[in-house]
Amino acid sequence: MRTPLDVLQKTYGYEKFTGLQEEVTSRVMAGGNAVVFMPTGGGKSACYQIPSILRQGVGIVISPLIALMRDQVAALKQMGVRAECLNSSVKGQDAALIINSLQRSELDLLYVAPERLGQPGFIEMLARVNIALIAIDEAHCVAQWGHDFRPDYLRLNILAERFPNVPRMALTATADGPTRREILQRLSFTEDDIFATGFDRPNIRYTVVPKDGENIQLLNFIQTYHFQECGIVYRMSRKNVEKTAEWLCKKRIKALPYHAGLSPETREKNQARFMSEDGIVMVATIAFGMGIDKPDVRYVAHLDLPKSIEAYYQETGRAGRDGLPAEAWMSVGINDIGFLRRMILTGNAPEDRKALELRKFNALLAYCESANCLRQALLGYFGEELKEPCGNCFTCLTPPSKFDGTIAAQKALSNVYRTEQMYGVNHLVDVLTGKETPKILSQAHDKLSTFKIGTEYTRDEWISIHRQMVSQGLLDVDIEGYGGLKLNNASWEVLRKERTVALRKDPIIAKKISAKTKD
Numbered sequence: 156m157r158t159p160l161d162v163l164q165k166t167y168g169y170e171k172f173t174g175l176q177e178e179v180t181s182r183v184m185a186g187g188n189a190v191v192f193m194p195t196g197g198g199k200s201a202c203y204q205i206p207s208i209l210r211q212g213v214g215i216v217i218s219p220l221i222a223l224m225r226d227q228v229a230a231l232k233q234m235g236v237r238a239e240c241l242n243s244s245v246k247g248q249d250a251a252l253i254i255n256s257l258q259r260s261e262l263d264l265l266y267v268a269p270e271r272l273g274q275p276g277f278i279e280m281l282a283r284v285n286i287a288l289i290a291i292d293e294a295h296c297v298a299q300w301g302h303d304f305r306p307d308y309l310r311l312n313i314l315a316e317r318f319p320n321v322p323r324m325a326l327t328a329t330a331d332g333p334t335r336r337e338i339l340q341r342l343s344f345t346e347d348d349i350f351a352t353g354f355d356r357p358n359i360r361y362t363v364v365p366k367d368g369e370n371i372q373l374l375n376f377i378q379t380y381h382f383q384e385c386g387i388v389y390r391m392s393r394k395n396v397e398k399t400a401e402w403l404c405k406k407r408i409k410a411l412p413y414h415a416g417l418s419p420e421t422r423e424k425n426q427a428r429f430m431s432e433d434g435i436v437m438v439a440t441i442a443f444g445m446g447i448d449k450p451d452v453r454y455v456a457h458l459d460l461p462k463s464i465e466a467y468y469q470e471t472g473r474a475g476r477d478g479l480p481a482e483a484w485m486s487v488g489i490n491d492i493g494f495l496r497r498m499i500l501t502g503n504a505p506e507d508r509k510a511l512e513l514r515k516f517n518a519l520l521a522y523c524e525s526a527n528c529l530r531q532a533l534l535g536y537f538g539e540e541l542k543e544p545c546g547n548c549f550t551c552l553t554p555p556s557k558f559d560g561t562i563a564a565q566k567a568l569s570n571v572y573r574t575e576q577m578y579g580v581n582h583l584v585d586v587l588t589g590k591e592t593p594k595i596l597s598q599a600h601d602k603l604s605t606f607k608i609g610t611e612y613t614r615d616e617w618i619s620i621h622r623q624m625v626s627q628g629l630l631d632v633d634i635e636g637y638g639g640l641k642l643n644n645a646s647w648e649v650l651r652k653e654r655t656v657a658l659r660k661d662p663i664i665a666k667k668i669s670a671k672t673k674d
């Protein structure tokens with residue numbers, strides 16, 4: 156009998172398992188279910204591929220992206236594994252041939268697009284073949300409030316109902332709690348099925364700089380640190396994708412554009428060049444990236460803000476998959492913030508969804524403004540604690556100038572407490588700066604002891620102070636509720652004068668804080 160390790164060594168040519176591959180494969184080999192939370196590049200594919208190869212029958216893999224399926228199938232075939240895929244790009248005769256070999260039990264793995272499951276007769280056909288396991292890749296696409304929601308994924312629970320005795324897997328690099336809970340619930344898994352590794356990517360260096368002529372900043376960054384290396388540059392709009400790509404080309408950097416407005420042929424051609432040539436810079440919207448498995452991407456640069464920390468983590472996760480040093484570099488402009496906020500508010504989404512997006516966006520801003528280790532802030536958002544500053548991010552390497560913000564923090568916290576821990580930052584700042592808004596008057600917040608105790612700072616400064624406190628874990632945002640700020644243990648330590656608070660004077664986003672403290 157071949158073991159998972161045999162396959163890993165002989166078929167893949169790897170010496171030993173990484174992450175939780177060993178634990179996951181043995182659970183599934185024994186017929187159990189597994190939900191795998193491992194970071195991008197963590198080696199999730201082998202977790203379902205190896206049991207598919209070893210177990211009787213075919214492994215069915217649900218995957219949202221045609222390009223991703225194709226790459227995986229090509230790689231598997233090259234290793235001698237019998238893999239195929241069925242999606243909208245496989246037509247007529249080709250599809251019939253694949254279904255034939257499926258029915259004759261001649262496949263180890265079949266990648267299937269989620270919409271297939273809704274086609275008449277498909278599930279019935281699966282029911283007639285021997286299935287080794289069912290794996291749902293990029294499982295976060297099932298989360299309705301996540302950033303990659305795909306309606307077709309909601310249908311996938313039918314697999315649990317129709318194939319109760321087949322081992323099932325869900326895999327994703329998503330780390331946030333609400334999305335994880337949604338995956339368990341919608342795809343019928345239990346806490347017991349979870350296999351989760353830490354999310355730190357120690358080889359990635361995180362940097363956030365204020366935007367100041369982003370194209371020139373980018374060019375300097377590339378020429379100084381990543382000359383002729385492969386990278387991805389994210390921009391929000393198609394127009395800016397093209398502008399930045401053209402501009403880099405003029406500066407003799409090999410750059411290609413990628414966005415959903417380009418023809419499928421152009422997109423495919425550019426992606427193929429990115430995958431195969433050395434030193435290509437792909438300037439893209441977020442249409443580019445999911446499932447891109449290029450090990451030597453040395454940097455991911457964001458010239459515009461991403462939508463959330465989850466999105467940022469996933470996008471930057473495409474750097475340094477080979478484990479060698481890589482960079483996640485972002486430039487943040489104050490104008491972009493207002494723009495993105497307006498985009499969220501004026502979008503077509505229902506009100507509660509907009510509110511959620513806004514809270515997630517604010518959490519990202521808090522990350523950008525972190526006075527302390529960016530890695531600690533990033534992992535902290537995902538509920539993971541890094542004991543010491545990492546020593547390998549921009550704030551660790553070039554500490555920003557700080558001031559003693561203990562008294563400011565105490566004022567802010569006591570204001571949160573007096574207003575009963577249910578308001579967002581705007582109202583809180585109105586109280587601190589003593590604005591007599593209708594909301595303040597109707598709640599009688601002008602009668603609180605914290606009303607107008609913060610006149611030494613401007614409104615912008617107070618907003619930055621709150622954000623920095625969130626990013627340092629001194630205040631919690633009620634992400635799943637209404638987004639009010641709440642106290643936590645660390646807040647009480649500050650209120651009880653058991654700890655001091657250092658804040659940065661030159662927050663990336665807000666205007667400089669004139670560190671005058673009035674006691």
Ligand code: ADP
Pocket residue numbers: 163169170171172173176193194195196197198199200201448450476
């Ligand atoms: P994920 O799907 O989690 O993003 P992949 O499955 O694509 O990650 O794996 C990332 C990279 O690591 C791939 O190039 C893969 O071949 C490689 N890899 C996977 N397992 C191992 C292992 N046990 N040892 C060394 N490299 C591995």
Ligand code: ZN
Pocket residue numbers: 527528529530531544545546547548549550551
């Ligand atoms: Zn750090």
